[in-house]
Amino acid sequence: MLANQRFARSTALFISLITLSFVLMTFDVRSEGEGVTGTLREGVRTLFDPVQTAVTAVVRPVADAVDAMVNLTGLRAENDRLREQLEDANRVLAETESIRSENEVLRQLLDLELPGELLAQSVVARVQASGSSNFDFSVVLNKGADHGLAIGQPVVNLQGLVGRIDAVTSSSATVKLLTDPDHSVAVRLAKSGLIGTAEGRGAGNLKFISSRADGPVSEGEVVVTFANRYPAGLVVGKVAESADVSVGTGLQTTIDPAVDFERLDFVRVILFLPGTDDDAPADEQPALEPPAGGETP
């Protein structure tokens, strides 16, 4: 009798918790992270920020030391590889000097801000925590609304585009990484000018889709952002494999992202507020919009 009552009670609790979880999921989807669920998240994150910061402060030096020891051999090889890349880059730089001056004139004509100017209106932040699971493609920064950060602002590091701010509290911000399968970016191939969309695939290369291609794209071509949600011209990566147009599907290939998402540390948040918040891919948004002026910190 007692066992039956216990079983009935635990079953009732199980059903209640499952139902509550489904209600929360539905509510979160419908409110798109805003409203009560947004406030709840913000409150809990604000509460746990100091704890995460403290734990990270303890963990980081130890992890860095272990990482350095493990990667000592790899660092030598990496050094050689980077030396070769530097020589290549210097050669390419000399070749593109004339193209750059021409490009500058064109940019002025299009009334676009140079990425260099945008970087001046930015805030440096450090990653203090990662997403909560292997399917959570986000990182938490140690700066928030108090430092001028707002939802939608792009995040870069020395390598290129990292992602964009997806949530903010007063002292922290969550960045949705470029690798998130729910994240797509309007991009342009720097050389051919082909416009398309780069989509996250969870890890590794990004997917590039363009319905406007009328010819092949070559491996190694640099891919940059193309207005709307991001300022134009931020480096996203390079075309990983050459591809040609297929009937019905347009052109599809992959992009090797410029950023190493495994070891993000210092990043720069560009205080750029998107002109529109339209989800439509670049293929359907041909108009170039000049970015709105960002606030200074």
Place this chain on the structure above:
Amino acid sequence: MRFRHLNIGLALGIGAVILQTTLFNRYLDPFGVAPNFVLLVVVAASYQLSEEAAMLLGFSAGLLTDLLGNTLLGVWALVLTVAGYTTVRIRPRVEGNAALTLASVFALTIGGELLYAVLGTLFGQQVFSDVNAFKKVLLAAVYNLLLAALVLPVAARLMRRDPAAGVWT
């Protein structure tokens, strides 16, 4: 006494979520995959808790995971509630057998991660668009299996059941 074990379990759950976001997902992720430490702690604690307490622990730890992460609110709460409930249900069959206990951790991790992926997909998340989805599920289970040898005894020591009470508290 009744709530003491649940309180310890909740403290372990909160600690696990903090470690998951600051240590495992950032630094201890060989081959780009981290162990699902929160799920492991919920399972380890559930071996020492009553059915109700295990479910409450799973729900609380899952909700905190959802709130601190960037996932759909309630999805990990549901997954870890199911993990806590299932652990208590299978406990009589695996208790006392180390191999079966470890196998249950492996199976529960795979089951939990797959349930997360299915629920996420149902609610519009592109979980299966992740090219490494199955690798992540499998590797996380392997890591949890290895860590279980450390975590299960610690949880058992901290939350040792009282045989005289005759019930799981």
